[in-house]
Amino acid sequence: MDGGKIQRMRNQILNGPIVKTLILLAYPLIINQLVQVLYNLTDTFWLGKLGREELAAPGTAWPLISFFISIGMGFANAGFAFVSQYVGAGNYKKANRAAGALYSLMMLFAIAVGMVGIILAPYLLRFMNVSDTVYPYALSYTRVIFAGIPFSFTLFAFNFLLRAIGDTKTPVRINIATVLLNLVLDPFFIFGWGPFPELGVVGAAVATMLSNSLGSLVGGYLLFSGKVGIHLTLHNLKPDWPFYSRIFRVGIPSSIGSSTTAFGFVILTRIIFTIGKLYGQAHGIEKFEDIAFATYSITNRLTSFMFAFSDGISMAMGTMVGQAVGARLYQRAKEVAEKTMAINFTILGVGTLLFILFRVQIFRFFINDPAIIAESAKVVKYFAISLPFFGIFAAVENVFRSAGHTKKSMVLDMFRLWVLRLPLSYGLGVLMRDTAGMWLGMGLSNILGAVVALAWFLRGSWMKAIIEEEPGEHG
Template sequence: MLDLDRDEITGGPIPKTLVILAVPLLVQNLVQVLQQVIDTLWLGRHSLEAVAAVGLTFPVVGLVTAIAVGAGVGTQVLVSQRVGADELALGRRAAVNGAVVGLVGGTIVGLAVWALAGRIVGIFGAPDLVTEYATAYLATIALAVPVLSASEAIESSFIGWGDTRAALYINVLAIAVNLVLDPFLIFGWWLFPELGVAGAAAATGIGYGVGIGLGIGMALRGRSGFALLRTDVDLHLDDCREIVDVGWPTAGQYVSSQSARVGMVWLVALVGGAAGLAAYTIGARVATISFVPAIGLQQAAQSMIGQNLGAERPLRARRTTWTGVAIASVGLTVVGAIQWAIPGALSAAFVPDATPAELAVAAEYLRILAYGYWAIGATYLLQAGFNGARRTRTSLVATLLQYWVVRIPVAAGAAFLLNMGVTGVFWAVTLSNVAAAIGLGAYYWSETTTGMNERAAKTAAAEGAEAAD
């Protein structure tokens, strides 16, 4: 049912192909959410300070893993365009060099964060025990960043190739190993050392190391025609430069959005107090789960768009983008309608001990957030349209405008100038999402009407021919 030939990606029914590619990625993302929940449950059995420590480092870890996101997107786009052009050997070579970029970049960033972990955590001014645990967790996860980045590049290579199930298998194995090792490394079960909070981070690194082994094994065995050969294992600086050129704006986009979220948390805490902060946190958690389908669809669309541009089918790449926009918008509209109808129940499920007043604020935010769900789905897929055409800088600029030019200024203005308090901050989130979707949609229509995809197809063909020489 989920089998898909490469020819279908460039010639099959667009909606069906998109969904088939996206389903394994949807499952993969849901499994990642499950991993975070189970990690928290084990750490909760260790101590309250352990949970607080991991929560404290969460924004920092998000910023650090931007290198993995950049390496992954750069590799996926380059592999997909070469596979679409039927340059399979060049696609495999791009996959190898993508893993190298992830490994090298992750090593540089990881070692820097490892060395500065104590100073970074100290900025937050948390209690001594929480700071101690957070430092240990951050330093350990920093050493795992090279593995995480290389794993992301390998998974993205399979996605770019059109085999999203392989990426799912790699991720599920990595997370399964992580979850099994968690209690052994946290509490020192059996022959394992008791590492406490650092054990959770170590389990993550080991899990993704095992996942890399599976990915390499599938590539060597020739899964889906990948058939990695000795001649493909070639460090090629031009490939590395292309991957970095495509990927760094995505990493910058991720850093920008994460940094802006930190600013929003500060603003919410300032004007909304504990109740507002709890509501914002609940909304963020519910939204994370709700957006999983759109993220999977975005990854699938990037591969389809890249392959169609590599195959010199720019109109089909454009139709793929708009089809994805329609599917994501309709799907998230349905999710938003459900959220709008039962915000109180959702709030109580996440924070059962909250007071009625706190639940009321949380329910208000969930309803306001639901109005813009369609826009979030559209934005993800429009970014895929630009990313697949190697226009990742456009996605970066759109994110900068969405968060720093619209969301934060509107939130501050509504909260203080219009005296709307935390409700104004909540509306700023939805308004910025809608503004991003409308603006990015208009720009995508304009750019594709004036030949963006045609130019991208010619560039991919020219660079493929140059790389083959």
């Protein structure tokens, strides 16, 4: 591990001006998020040219894929907390050990997830109540993405490890290259341009898998060649069962929280199709469930554009909070978090206003479907105003994870989704006999979740390092 480079960054994170350091760490992450959103928007744009069902397929598949990915992300979050806190404490030897343990664990886990996902995909899509028109597209897309999961996981591990030591630029360069490759390949595989086969929806998944594979290989090369702050060796990758147990102890609550949240979105997909079918028929609209879900898919793409800014700042905050907690600078960690929440609320407030003002033009860009544009009016009326509050919720959740208090983030995740969003979305949808109730339930879950999260954050019970039992060696 390059101690000199990391020491300079550590000094900036622990002692530099908070907002300036946040921006320094965040701007590459924001660029990365925006490029990722650009890919998602382009994907939606091209698939919209094929039709409503094709456009809805990836949006249907991703809650299922995210469920499996999120289990591994819990352990990645645990690894991030250990690496960042060891760096904050100046214990570089153990930071490198933690990095190797995380990388090998993610590789093993990813292979298992890929195989299980391919086998279970048809059963889980049927459970989600996916319409017969969307199902075949969603199944094909899902299976190709699962085949590429091992590469996606190791790319995630690379991103988490470098972000933990304060290097937010290197992962962004690789991610931008992979996303740009994805953007170029998308139309070739979807429409069969030139010598490429015409694969339709599957083409979008193939482009994603190939791009992630290349990014993963480059990231692995950098880690093992020692050209970044972390230098992995085959010795680092050997199973370290005592340390694995510590990663599991911190990671399991995060995995449970993330995976139950992701599974909650599987249930939410079922709710959207169910409410759309029930009350679309009541209003005499055929296949209204496809209209409702296509609207939800486009809305997700649009909100992800706004969240690109707030997520980038929240991830930068996570690095600062993790290292500050490792150095026992708890008041600084709290101040970093509070300033991040204020910035996020402002950014998402402005984004929401633009979303409301230009809703029709934005939705029409993706698909000129009068039914979807009419449904989007309900999104603005009942859901959009809650987005700035979600910025606060996400920041608090990230504070808990970065400090290693993953049980708290698990409870927050489960509370917002299982106690608030799912019952409110379904209950209000049935009560109002319209998808408007569903959108209202989603909005209320963001606002109420933010209030609870902020109150818990202010209690300060997260201000305790998870590496306190470690001896203070440097190396």
